[in-house]
Amino acid sequence: MTDALARLRALQADDLPVHGGRTLAYVYDSGLPDIDRIAREAVAAAAATNGLDPTAFPSLLRMENDLVGFGLRLLDAPDTGVGTVTSGGTESVLLAVQTARDGRPDVERPAMVVPSTRHAAFDKAAHYFGVEKRVVPVGPDFRADVDATAAAVRDLGDRVVLLVASAPSYAHGVVDPVPEIAALAQARGIRCHVDACIGGWVLPYAARLGRDVPPWSFAVDGVTSVSVDLHKYGYAPKGTSLLLHRTPELRKPQFFASADWPGYTMLNSTMQSTKSGGPLAGAWAVVETLGDDGYLALSRRLFEAVDAIVAGIEAAPALSLVTRPDSSLVAFEPDGSCDAFTICDEMRERGWYVQPQMSYAGQRPSIHLSVSAGTLAHVDGFLTALTESVAAAQRTGPVTVDPGIASYIESLDPAALTDADFDGLLAASGLVGDSDGGGLALPSRMAEVNAMLDLASPAMREALLVAFLDRLTRPAHPPGRDDVPGAQPRRGQAVDSGTSRP
Numbered sequence: 001m002t003d004a005l006a007r008l009r010a011l012q013a014d015d016l017p018v019h020g021g022r023t024l025a026y027v028y029d030s031g032l033p034d035i036d037r038i039a040r041e042a043v044a045a046a047a048a049t050n051g052l053d054p055t056a057f058p059s060l061l062r063m064e065n066d067l068v069g070f071g072l073r074l075l076d077a078p079d080t081g082v083g084t085v086t087s088g089g090t091e092s093v094l095l096a097v098q099t100a101r102d103g104r105p106d107v108e109r110p111a112m113v114v115p116s117t118r119h120a121a122f123d124k125a126a127h128y129f130g131v132e133k134r135v136v137p138v139g140p141d142f143r144a145d146v147d148a149t150a151a152a153v154r155d156l157g158d159r160v161v162l163l164v165a166s167a168p169s170y171a172h173g174v175v176d177p178v179p180e181i182a183a184l185a186q187a188r189g190i191r192c193h194v195d196a197c198i199g200g201w202v203l204p205y206a207a208r209l210g211r212d213v214p215p216w217s218f219a220v221d222g223v224t225s226v227s228v229d230l231h232k233y234g235y236a237p238k239g240t241s242l243l244l245h246r247t248p249e250l251r252k253p254q255f256f257a258s259a260d261w262p263g264y265t266m267l268n269s270t271m272q273s274t275k276s277g278g279p280l281a282g283a284w285a286v287v288e289t290l291g292d293d294g295y296l297a298l299s300r301r302l303f304e305a306v307d308a309i310v311a312g313i314e315a316a317p318a319l320s321l322v323t324r325p326d327s328s329l330v331a332f333e334p335d336g337s338c339d340a341f342t343i344c345d346e347m348r349e350r351g352w353y354v355q356p357q358m359s360y361a362g363q364r365p366s367i368h369l370s371v372s373a374g375t376l377a378h379v380d381g382f383l384t385a386l387t388e389s390v391a392a393a394q395r396t397g398p399v400t401v402d403p404g405i406a407s408y409i410e411s412l413d414p415a416a417l418t419d420a421d422f423d424g425l426l427a428a429s430g431l432v433g434d435s436d437g438g439g440l441a442l443p444s445r446m447a448e449v450n451a452m453l454d455l456a457s458p459a460m461r462e463a464l465l466v467a468f469l470d471r472l473t474r475p476a477h478p479p480g481r482d483d484v485p486g487a488q489p490r491r492g493q494a495v496d497s498g499t500s501r502p
């Protein structure tokens with residue numbers, strides 16, 4: 001038993017660090033060891049409980065209502081407000097779209113209007129639920145374009161069931177003009193969802209600290225639902241987000257019941273049915289421990305870090321902000337002397353994870369930072385590493401892609417990408433690994449791969465990355481398995497016929 005735990009820890013040695021404030025995407029570090037310990041213990045204490053039936057585990061019902069209540073107060077909801085704890089931002093967004101669709105059974109071909117900077121979770125929702133998505137380009141300030149949104153709504157007419165705004169957007173960290181978009185929705189009697197997955201737990205405290213925060217919460221008339229992740233700036237362990245609705249009527253289509261089978265009546269508020277109470281308990285324990293005062297103090301540290309990083313970027317001759325951030329997300333880009341992808345690699349070598357963002361809709365590649373309160377203690381180290389990384393990237397110069405590979409990518413059809421195409425690309429780019437298992441030998445430096453992907457269209461990037469994920473997620477068979485009668489040969493291993501399993 002201990003052996004597996006020891007092996008788990010050994011496997012984790014290759015993971016990005018989740019504490020220490022040096023991983024500036026994916027994880028959110030309060031920098032408070034006590035909070036991490038309390039979260040861990042709460043998750044463990046409730047891990048085996050099942051949120052399937054709130055009457056069987058009343059502790060879960062109580063914790064969910066506490067969290068929803070906290071969220072509703074924080075986001076200025078009226079007394080009619082209700083909500084649900086979901087497994088994450090994507091589930092909150094999926095349910096917001098599903099609920100908007102099912103709240104309008106009279107609409108035959110439902111559509112939603114989203115800014116081009118919305119999170120990709122809305123694309124997933126459109127795909128899953130058959131809701132047409134009309135993407136409206138943002139203005140030069142990267143905020144949703146109100147006039148263009150109004151035009152799209154007019155064009156789609158009665159089919160529109162949902163307008164979407166972000167507070168803030170992930171890629172640029174700016175808040176959309178929520179009052180104007182919500183007013184458009186209200187005038188037509190349709191829903192307006194504010195995706196505050198990443199900013200919803202931070203912006204209210206930023207406002208209390210006297211920072212300039214545009215209006216975006218339930219305080220804005222016409223906002224019907226808001227998503228906010230606890231596992232981001234709630235500093236809770238992974239697996240919790242809130243989907244909040246202005247009224248119970250608005251939430252109703254989100255719930256699902258089925259008594260039409262011989263077992264228990266299935267009654268679900270989310271997409272999951274059986275669900276661990278662990279994440280809920282972890283989030284509850286963190287929120288109860290920190291409380292308003294704790295989050296305010298963490299936000300003070302967070303924005304001290306954000307301001308220092310922004311100042312450092314503005315002072316760097318080769319770097320510039322993509323736009324001035326409204327919250328705790330910073331996007332910046334280098335000038336022509338070097339490239340963003342190489343800077344990311346150089347930062348990684350210095351112990352920092354910063355997230356590359358591909359070129360999109362005329363924007364050049366950039367670097368995303370989700371700053372955490374825990375980063376404050378290391379801001380000087382961050383800025384030193386950034387200066388060194390830029391200098392190193394300037395020495396090597398902008399990354400280039402072999403023209404042969406570039407034209408090969410161009411010749412491929414994303415809608416019909418075959419295993420053979422993908423193999424050809426892997427071979428041409430030197431990414432194929434050992435002969436066994438068709439293993440992918442990922443280079444420690446990703447700039448060349450990212451530059452290659454950056455050349456591809458979004459559709460081609462999707463197809464290539466899906467093919468990549470498919471290769472990554474084929475289990476290696478343990479040694480000796482081949483001796484078992486009837487066992488499949490190992491991938492890449494020649495079988496009698498001379499062929500090999502793909």
Ligand SMILES: *Cc1c(COP(=O)(O)O)cnc(C)c1O
Nearest residue numbers: 088089090119121170195197198
């Ligand atoms: C993170 C994020 C999401 C998706 O949340 P997950 O928890 O990753 O599923 C949705 N919208 C925004 C703006 C986000 O930042």
